[in-house]
Amino acid sequence: MSADFQLAEGSLDALFAAMTAAGRRIVGPRASDGRVEIGEVRSAGELARDGRHSVASAKVAAFPRVEKILSYRAEGRELAVEDPALPARPTVLFGLTPCEARGFGALSAILNWGTPDRFFNARLEQTTVVAIACTRSDEACFCTAVGGGPDHPGGSDLLLHPLTGGGYEVEVLTEKGRALVALAADRFQPPEGTARTAPAQVEAGFQMAEVTAKLPRRFDEPIWTEQSLRCLGCGACAYVCPTCACFDIQDEADARGGVRLRCWDSCAFRIFTLHASGHNPREKQGERWRQRLYHKFSYMPERLGVLGCVGCGKCSRACPVDMDLKEHLTEIAKGS
Amino acid sequence: MEPTPTRAEPSNGTGTFQPKITAFVCNWCTYAGADLTGTSRIKYQSNVRVIRLPCTGRIDFMLLLKAFARGSDGIIVSGCHPNDCHYTSGNYHARRRWIVFRDLLEFTGIDLRRVTFAWVSAAEGAKWAELVDEVTNRVRELGPYREYQALLGAGIE
Amino acid sequence: MARIGVFVCHCGENIGGTVDCAQVAEAARSLRGVVHAVDYKYMCSDPGQNLLKEAIREKRLDGVVVAACSPRMHEPTFRAAAEEAGLNGYQCEMANVREHCSWVHEKANSTTAKAIDLVHIQVEKVKRDAPLHPIRVPVSRTALVLGGGIAGIQAALDIANAGNQVILLERSPSIGGHMSQLSETFPTLDCSQCILTPRMVEVARHPNVTLYTYSELEKLEGFIGNFKATIRRRARKLDEKICNGCGVCTQKCPVKKIPDEFNEGLSQRRAIYIPFPQAVPNKPVIDTANCTFFKNGKCRACEKLCAAKAIRLDQQDEIVVREVGAVVLATGFRTMGLERFPEYGYGRHPDLIDGLKFERLASASGPTAGVIRRPSDGKIPETVVFVACAGSRDEQKGVSYCSKICCMYTAKHAMLYRHKVHGGKAYVFYMDVRAAGKNYDEFVRRAVEEDGVKYVRGRVSRIYPDRGQLVVKGVDTLLGGEPLEIRADLVVLATAVQAQQGSEEMAQKLHVSYDNHRFFAEAHPKLRPVETNTAGIFLAGACQAPRDIPESVAQASGAAAKVCGLFSRPELTREPVVAVVDRQAPPVWSSCVGCFLCRSACPYQAIEEETIRTRKGEVVKTVARVNAGLCQGCGTCVATCRTKSIDLQGFTNEQLFAEVMAI
């Protein structure tokens, strides 16, 4: 929590200019007709900073919706396979919420489970995460219940703490962070100890320990069907989730050649587990909803030692039928 | 998907742009009409590639989208005149589908000058030749359908 | 991996002169799945076909593409050749590099490039060709002929004489139709009944013909070769087998004043009656609407008088269900009612009659024994006006077409009148005289030149009674539209020929389409004139359009020939290019959701319902099923199906997709 630097409000633009000059692509939350999106921001002014929960997740920087993993071409009878060049564009994710920043940890854990994911890693390697501590939260937030918090440093390279009088105190957390500071060293002043704006109060609502403890024995209970009655089986929750990593491999080809793509996929879709035979191990929506929760709150902790959730509440906000994750987890924790 | 270029792009040697035209035609009228163009030795430009279907009623609008996705610069859809359908009403159903689809394409800003619908009967060999030449010339004027081809590969990191 | 063979035909210079066939073969060799590609002078020649066959055998090809002329030309040839070599014929495709390429483009690289693309397209298609087998549908060799007029009789006889069973269905108590009402027939003036009645008797006696008179079709289910006809045999109220047709009952019946349909109301009949002397069957029928017994339970005179004890007043309608393989529609026509002519006083005047009434007046078997007497007072008319095109070619009357027979029968009427009434004056008002047909124009000319019938070109604007006569007002357009007024004793309107009463319901019952005048529609106006768009249902006579006797008979024989062709084999085999609804393993069963929006898209009513059940018999869902017997393979349903559950064999989604991808 100790501050390394102080950054004046007015210095942000200079910092942006410096980053751009250094060839960094700056991506962050920006307001766009009523919504907050994740996209390129050219100046600090474009940045959405208050109550800036973006609909979609910043994970796209390292785990894009669609990425090419190889291409091939028919040469006579043979196929010539080409590896795409690994992404090299350095990116700064600026102004993320701490929960989003934490998301990269879980995402990395699962994508690198077993074989390292060279595509993801290469993109993450090029990415610097600058988070800004939250001074507000909404009813979907529950970061505090999953080991995070409004000013949690996890996953960030730099963490900015808003000051009451404007500007930020800067925590440098990694080498990447240090490198970023170096780009505009003169703008980073020693901290003056000005008061920080109080971090948002995010009430947990439930004990995660309760959930993880109860899940294994509640597998066969009707609660999953009950909770998912209104679930439409779309993929909104998975696609906005900072930690959802499921993907599908698609070849787009014709007689002469094609490309192999990695595309997002969602366990909520009926066809996610549909076998060619017609058999579907998760035929019912309730089974798919249960899988989503178990994967995040039981399997990942068990196998990877990390929760598959950072409590950002994006899924709850994005859900067309208001499937509220915090509420559902609270219910699970309450049960026997 | 990035379109893989056809092996030998049609070229008249002059180096001018040779559009790729895909035609979806019914077997009983337009395909036969195009046969008649052949037997009458009427010449037309060689840019068109014909896909033969039993009836215009069989022409799934998806096929038109796929033709654009494959890099076609222009599309011809043709079958029997009203009342002449070999299957009595396939072309009537097709006509309704086209009315709706064409409107929708326009609404989404797809260039309608690149999609031509026509009735060409088995007796209209000359009309087929005129149709193909007219479409080929128009699309050559318009140039390659860059706007659509720009979609291919866009959105892939 | 596919094993495709490509054969590029030079067609002498036809293709070879413009397209570099060797280069096409060369390019084909580089296509994935192609294991063999050659070019040859004439692929359709015997050596050429042998080339194909040998390659299929030696290279174990599972698909061949012949790049040559149009498939509409030689597809059968090469498919047959492929079959001979043991390859399924439907795994042979043709790339049309002649009509669509070498004949329409100049010699150039671009032309060869196009030929290569056309080959590539077909290679991608043939890779996805499934072996198909002709569809076999069992045929029950019984024909149902609807309508006992001359067309129906002719069709029934032709079909029966070929050794097939026929059910001849007639709505009225006797067969014979309109032709039995006619006096003489044009252009020969031979007596209608003299030529018709032998046929009526022949068909009734025919061992292969079952005659159902006084009967109607309730419903028709099934499809070509396998229809199920439900027939209502209305109760004649007597036992046909016992009745000997003596006719005593018909003379003694107390109810006398019923207008006689056969004589167009010019005479009267009893409540129990035989329609006309030569009726077949020659058995009476009780008209329950007029019979005293059926009104108030009294009388029973006929029952008492019948020596044979054949009367069955308690007899009920009988429902018969018969399997039939084909149906011939021969339900005939009706003529426009006079009430449709306000300008002619709505035909309220007894001496303003239509052509059929005149036929009865002129007929030897008619109410006047063939003497022309006007209905009002029985006086022999001295002046008769015949009005052609009464209602025909008249949009106001909703009839845009020409009724075709009026010109001829009007000439005949005028002629008959002149023959029967010497010194009588006959005028014919006409718009055009349409006398195309063997000896037709000569016939009309005879009326004018030999029999002195006065032809006036012009429409009749008004007809009204005046002092015991009818005043006919018109103009003679040939005399510069000079107004004309004729005082006639009798006026005969050649009223328009219209579709039979209830033809719309009949069409719906049979799922055949009809035109906007309610005439049944043929499958193709030129090439399939006696077929409907419903397989196995054929057309004969005036139910399709106005027709005269020779045409009706010719068409009836044509329809009969179609039926006999259909019956010539125990099963009918059809092109397997039909739509199929996908079926999958449980728990999916089929991707069809059973919305049945495809149903109205099908021109052939080939979409049926199939209820899928588990082994235990529980209903899983109801999905669409395509009746291969009815499907003609247009594929409209395929393009309509949102779930892509229907596909068209020979033009599958995968094939068309791959073809486009090959361009």
Next chain:
Amino acid sequence: MDELRDKARELLQAGTVKVVIGHAAPSAGRRRPVFVRTPADAARLVHDEGCWHNLATYLTRPQVRRLGKPAIVASPQVLRAMLQLGAERQLAEDEAVALAVGNASSIRVLPTLSAVEEHLATVPDELGAAERAELERLSALPPAERRAFWEEQLGRCLKCYACRASCPMCYCERCTMDCNRPQWVPVASHALGNLEYHLVRAMHLAGRCVQCGTCGKACPVGIPVHLLTLFAEGTVRRHFGQRGGASARPEYALSTFRPDDKETFIR
């Protein structure tokens, strides 16, 4: 509101239905579909402007069907969806009870599709002013700008299929999007895949769309996808005088025709 709850309570008490599909308000700003199965629970039901979901979507959902015969709180759009589902044989005549709300002054209980059709005869079926204005605005743009508009909008599409999932007419067990032999539409949410997806969706709803606009409201990234279906449905209404949700009889504009259908572009 009370009337709605009373009616729901009665139906449940009488055992006429096993579940009432309606909306609940977990907090002031939020509305969510809810499945009331006990008379006591009826108190949770709310109905107001905020209830935008077309609840008819749930009538074809297996997990909801398993609950037994439903009553459904039904705005005119829900009622139209019910008729269209009836026309497409997905909902039987008396399979669901409609609690008609909205334009009707008081709640009307409609036990059959015929009753629904009768009721709807009195309810105008018009497009919202806002939607109409937006459609007109876009139609008036030069083609290039329209293209740019949709490229930008559809470029943001995640292919989460919330629009499809929330649509009462998208009940197909296998959507065209899920067909992979051939793979008609790319799975990927790249520019082409998104454009094709939304064109197909609009085409498949033309003549079936009940113009509820739920698809647009369901989109998490705020793409006005409903404009595409509204437009296609509008074309059908304009050209063929047929409309989705008009009756429970199958009268699908794109599998019927008139020989004199008018067009201006076929040469």
